[in-house]
Amino acid sequence: MVNVVSKRRDTGNIPPAYPNGWFAIEESRNLVVGQVVNVSLIGLNLALYRGEDGRVRAIDAYCPHLGANLSAGGRVLGNCIECPFHGWKFDGDSGKCKHIPYADNIPDVAKVKSYTILERNNFIYIWYHAEDNEPSWMPPEVDGLQNDSLDYDGRSEHYISCHIQEIPENGADFSHLSQVHGPVIAAGTDLRFTYNKFWQFLEHCWNGEWKALSGDEAHIGEMKLTHSLKIFGFKLSFMDLKVTVNQIGPGIVYLVLHTFLGDCYLLQHLTPMEPLKQKLVHHIYTPWFSPRILGKIYLFAEALQVERDIMIWNNKKFLAKPCYVKSFEDQMLSKHRRWYMQFYSKNSPKITFRKDDLTW
Ligand code: FES
Ligand SMILES: [Fe+2]
Incomplete structure (x- = not known):
């Protein structure tokens, strides 16, 4: 019913799709240390993982090497994530590639976009901003x-x-x-x-x-x-x-x-x-x-x-x-x-x- 309605109704003069702000993208209990999940929302496709230090990172899911999805078989190693296809290893904080198993030189373009994440009140939040501005406010603690x-x-x-x-x-x-x-x-x-x-x-x-x-x-x-x-x-x-x-x-x-x-x-x-x-x-x-x-x-x-x-x-x-x-x-x-x-x-x-x- 919902899908049928969404395709047929008059959508009117509609505002932009996504406002700027913090959005809950996962519940804390659904992501344990060493786990990776795929999150697809707000026009983003993300690999979300919890490093061994307990902190959550979010990066664009697609590996810049050949496009594998890091959240489909990628492994958490320390606080990094390893691509399941050819083993490139990415730091989820900076998004930079830290290791390529078969090459010594890592080019600057070998990186994925990383996102600002906050874990609070048992939710994992992402900061979304159309201009990539830094957060201008924070969700309050309860x-x-x-x-x-x-x-x-x-x-x-x-x-x-x-x-x-x-x-x-x-x-x-x-x-x-x-x-x-x-x-x-x-x-x-x-x-x-x-x-x-x-x-x-x-x-x-x-x-x-x-x-x-x-x-x-x-x-x-x-x-x-x-x-x-x-x-x-x-x-x-x-x-x-x-x-x-x-x-x-x-x-x-x-x-x-x-x-x-x-x-x-x-x-x-x-x-x-x-x-x-x-x-x-x-x-x-x-x-x-x-x-x-x-x-x-x-x-x-x-x-x-x-x-x-x-x-x-x-x-x-x-x-x-x-x-x-x-x-x-x-x-x-x-x-x-x-x-x-x-x-x-x-x-x-x-x-x-x-x-x-x-x-x-
Ligand atoms: S596609 Fe990720 S390492 Fe090759
Ligand atoms: Fe209401």
């Missing part, structure tokens, strides 16, 4: 993961067929909260049926505001939300939940649920696999002393609500000039659009389509 006061309670993974900008825009979209996320989660994810009569006695209510931070934190958009539950129109105050949602650059969101047991963290990572195909991964962490089921419930509720958004995203087109009305809600959307522009630069890759079928 204290509870450093001092082990938070426990991991599970993950979810979704693939979405839309432009990457559509997804963060949701974080400043207040009028969709009651429309899409108002019906109780028991009403399911299919928007054709979420307003069914059976569940209408229960309703999620959302209030909040969005703002762009400033100075060193100008790459962060912050949404403060209050969630409450209504039963037959009466608010159950004891069910109120405050949520802080920090959109950190285009690919990272920290949702902090301020619960009666302490703060729970939903770490959301959005990574472009292709120009109009996004991977969305959530990890949930809750206080170590809380019942493990708590994290699972929050993760389930989040995944279910996101699947309602996905039905919209998979089928909508990107409107460069939306028809806003004079309102707090649409003002937030337009503010978010202006804020998001900072993640594009002159060389950000444009999306072009074949005229006959709109594929790229």
Whole structure:
């Protein structure tokens, strides 16, 4: 269904394919010392490996000698990677070839491009920048993961067929909260049926505001939300939940649920696999002393609500000039659009389509 939609819909006047920023490209536990994996995303094809010193390196996957793929059979030797075809050995930090088994002279051009990698909060991030600029900000550490006061309670993974900008825009979209996320989660994810009569006695209510931070934190958009539950129109105050949602650059969101047991963290990572195909991964962490089921419930509720958004995203087109009305809600959307522009630069890759079928 998703693929069919992505080929046939009107794609609108669409922004560049990949914004600049940090993107999660792998989860730490999936890459042990000495392991190499292939990663294909953000228009890159990478060999990602963990050296014997425990650090992760990412280089272009194709060997400059004869084009073998270093991630298909390449061996990690020390902190270098050896090509499986003729044994050239590359240093993953500089990308330079360090050893050719049958030649003494190593030409300067014998090198691959290497990328800036950061491992944090159990994710491996790559810094993507269309002009190859150095990172201008860093993903923040989550204290509870450093001092082990938070426990991991599970993950979810979704693939979405839309432009990457559509997804963060949701974080400043207040009028969709009651429309899409108002019906109780028991009403399911299919928007054709979420307003069914059976569940209408229960309703999620959302209030909040969005703002762009400033100075060193100008790459962060912050949404403060209050969630409450209504039963037959009466608010159950004891069910109120405050949520802080920090959109950190285009690919990272920290949702902090301020619960009666302490703060729970939903770490959301959005990574472009292709120009109009996004991977969305959530990890949930809750206080170590809380019942493990708590994290699972929050993760389930989040995944279910996101699947309602996905039905919209998979089928909508990107409107460069939306028809806003004079309102707090649409003002937030337009503010978010202006804020998001900072993640594009002159060389950000444009999306072009074949005229006959709109594929790229
Ligand atoms: S293709 Fe890599 S060493 Fe020959
Ligand atoms: Fe949403």
